[in-house]
Amino acid sequence: MPAVLEKEKNTVKKKGRPKIPDYLVYEILGNKKIYYRGYEKVLSGELPPEAIMGSSSLQAWIVALIVRFLAKSLDYKKYMLLTNEVGYFYTPQRKSKWLNLDIAIVDRKKLEQLSNTYLKIPPEVVIEIDTKADLSKIGDNYYIEKTKRLLESGIKKVVWIFTEQKKIQIAEKDAPWLIVDFDYEFEMIDGVNFNLKKLLEEDGIKL
Template sequence: MATAIENKIVKKKRGRKKIPDYLVYEILGNKRIYYKDYKKVLSGELPPEAIMGSSELHAWIIDLILRVLYSQLNKEKYKILLGEVGYFYTSSRSKKWLNLDIAIVSREKLKKPQGTYLKVPPEVVIEVDTKADLSEVGDEYFVIKTEKLLKSGVKKVIWIFTDAKKIQIAENKTPWIIVDFDYEFEIIDNIKINLEKLLKEDMK
């Protein structure tokens, strides 16, 4: 016979509202990561579109980086993919994916568009903040996601944190570094940027 406590747990599980798949932002390891403020969508406070959009600063920084890349990157060698590109970072049948703000992919590895998530590792991934809900995973999210990307074959992962005005640059077999916005760093093939300088020049 089930105890009162067991009955209470069963009732709680039955009454738990299923979270729709469209609110899943990424699959990080074996954990579903939801969009930030997804609970407000479940409660009816916000429509789904309200939590999936980017901030003005996020979009501004993406634009500045793309301007540099489009003007200097060898377009015959690389393809730039953007707009929360879905990336299958494992060959597992479970199809675990991560979203990428900017992915620089070798054209040698990239096939014709197949209408599915990216299956080959980018050379470089650039992320500006995150739309992920971190209430359960915490700031370890950034480390875990970076490690998953590097382990999958990505050569460099660049995180830009707008609140702290810091940039994290991670590569395999070298120490990760965290620098200020005014630090000039290389994206790929000697293409370098100083984010603070770019922002100041563009806001004149």
């Protein structure tokens, strides 16, 4: 095929591609838009947006369990627990880049007046359970990149819980990152020890 016709063919293809609406953007990681997993089915009309934005029952259960545990264990005069996919501006530009957080432990003294905007100050600890992000283009590098961005923004500890692999990643700035099993007990913050396997068993959950 002549080069001119090939160029015209590619142009038609590009013009025919549907624009991905902003409501399907899950996060802005660096200069990349990360979309919700399954966004292509929304574009094709196979699924409504709500079908890909909700949490799984397992993820929701684990979030609720951890929040309940931390609410009992933390000094609530010192810390605030935020959950429900907290939006967090992690750069000085703030409005241009954000990440979603499953659970955030925030120092009340640093917490600005509550508003309808995303969080602007770094939490002390962030806990993530799996992800709703589409990883078809970025792959598992997503977890490393998101963790790095969060730590660089001033967050002291980032904990990832991977339910399928039954592993936990514990990351702190200027310290080796750990990959451990669910039964590994570690300090979450201020002497509060966390053991996910024990927590799950006490609630009657077996993974």
